[in-house]
Amino acid sequence: MTFEEEEDFDGQNDPDRVTGGISADRLRSIIERVERLEEERKALAGDIKDIYTEAKSAGFDVKVIRQIIRLRKQEPAEIEEQETLLSIYRRALGM
Amino acid sequence: MTFEEEEDFDGQNDPDRVTGGISADRLRSIIERVERLEEERKALAGDIKDIYTEAKSAGFDVKVIRQIIRLRKQEPAEIEEQETLLSIYRRALGM
Amino acid sequence: MTFEEEEDFDGQNDPDRVTGGISADRLRSIIERVERLEEERKALAGDIKDIYTEAKSAGFDVKVIRQIIRLRKQEPAEIEEQETLLSIYRRALGM
Amino acid sequence: MTFEEEEDFDGQNDPDRVTGGISADRLRSIIERVERLEEERKALAGDIKDIYTEAKSAGFDVKVIRQIIRLRKQEPAEIEEQETLLSIYRRALGM
Structure with a gap:
């Protein structure tokens, strides 16, 4: 050049x-x-x-609407898997 | 709520x-x-x-085009002032 | 220049x-x-x-760990309120 | 949940x-x-x-200092080439 x-x-x-x-x-x-x-x-x-x-x-609640929009981009199976993991991790941490 | x-x-x-x-x-x-x-x-x-x-x-050169687009958003007087300062600072630093 | x-x-x-x-x-x-x-x-x-x-x-799951870290920055009452709203909104949308 | x-x-x-x-x-x-x-x-x-x-x-000028810091991450030859191109493009556009 x-x-x-x-x-x-x-x-x-x-x-x-x-x-x-x-x-x-x-x-x-x-x-x-x-x-x-x-x-x-x-x-x-x-x-x-x-x-x-x-x-x-x-x-x-705008923050929750944003969360809904993020969720709607995911497959239901994926959402469910992540929610299961989230509850396992929270329990493990005593949250 | x-x-x-x-x-x-x-x-x-x-x-x-x-x-x-x-x-x-x-x-x-x-x-x-x-x-x-x-x-x-x-x-x-x-x-x-x-x-x-x-x-x-x-x-x-895409990087230079982006720089042009940034410059076009500024006032000519502002561009000139910043270029003057840039050259003063560079000289001060021996660049 | x-x-x-x-x-x-x-x-x-x-x-x-x-x-x-x-x-x-x-x-x-x-x-x-x-x-x-x-x-x-x-x-x-x-x-x-x-x-x-x-x-x-x-x-x-790294994504879930990031979610945990976000949750840990919030007050428990705030988390609970948002989770309640999230489930209301999801139900309203049939998700 | x-x-x-x-x-x-x-x-x-x-x-x-x-x-x-x-x-x-x-x-x-x-x-x-x-x-x-x-x-x-x-x-x-x-x-x-x-x-x-x-x-x-x-x-x-903080903006100019940021520009200096960006320039210091580049090779002098690279800086010079981009400055040459920038002045060619500006002239072509009548800036």
């Missing part, structure tokens, strides 16, 4: 204008697409936060 | 059926909306990863 | 030598202390990972 | 007493060691935070 002698910069409207061996348009396209997707991701994070705020206002 | 006397569970189709003092439908709606948004967020993360893979294939 | 022609650096052994208005020795001390502590933190993370590897070899 | 009828627990002082097929002492040892290391890790995080507070009080 070496870049030699920079050429002029008057090719602003040339779709293939190149700076230091790279395509400026390609680079700009990549960056703008990432930025757009990151904006969407940020908006989604805000939407999720709003739902939890709504849940809290409705009297639900 | 205390829940008294559980009533029966036959109200499956009653939109206001309540379990342990909570609205099952409201809870289900909250959880399903969060799950849907989390799915979308995961899909976006995949899309961003794909763009970086494309960038790498096109010969770009 | 190139830096040419700078004044001399012969004040290397002067404890109060200053570059660009900052104390190089103070800066170096700050950076080296942070680096040392970060090294220690990294070593601790490795030690914790080793214990989990040991636990796994001994037949324990 | 209720647990009824279990065998007695009078083996409290037996180093090899086993609950549900597991060694309670081994489990307790694993958990206590992890907790101790996590405590140390938390203390280190606090120490690092204190140094940054000190740095800020002394007039340093």
Whole structure:
């Protein structure tokens, strides 16, 4: 990745204008697409936060809702196995 | 948040059926909306990863692109100030 | 980001030598202390990972051990309340 | 998560007493060691935070110090290559 002698910069409207061996348009396209997707991701994070705020206002326990969501990603057999182990370990520790 | 006397569970189709003092439908709606948004967020993360893979294939340095994206979030004056400080600190440390 | 022609650096052994208005020795001390502590933190993370590897070899379920450690940070009354809520929510959702 | 009828627990002082097929002492040892290391890790995080507070009080820019620490983890040749690329990309984008 070496870049030699920079050429002029008057090719602003040339779709293939190149700076230091790279395509400026390609680079700009990549960056703008990432930025757009990151904006969407940020908006989604805000939407999720709003739902939890709504849940809290409705009297639900947010921490427990998060636990439910984690459980729903697991297979019932897996949940049961972990709950069995959890109760064995707790008992062993006198908890 | 205390829940008294559980009533029966036959109200499956009653939109206001309540379990342990909570609205099952409201809870289900909250959880399903969060799950849907989390799915979308995961899909976006995949899309961003794909763009970086494309960038790498096109010969770009992904680490430097990330740095560009960070810089574009800052004010030009802020960037300049930090670059000035960075060069002062580096010089002070003989880097 | 190139830096040419700078004044001399012969004040290397002067404890109060200053570059660009900052104390190089103070800066170096700050950076080296942070680096040392970060090294220690990294070593601790490795030690914790080793214990989990040991636990796994001994037949324990690492995920359940992590859950136990989370529970041990909570008050018993808090644990009980959350478990009660969890079972109410699960029942409401038919899980 | 209720647990009824279990065998007695009078083996409290037996180093090899086993609950549900597991060694309670081994489990307790694993958990206590992890907790101790996590405590140390938390203390280190606090120490690092204190140094940054000190740095800020002394007039340093904490963000730039973090950047210096990142740079010091890299090889000089790597730093230089990334800085070259960064300036090419910035120029290409008119930044």
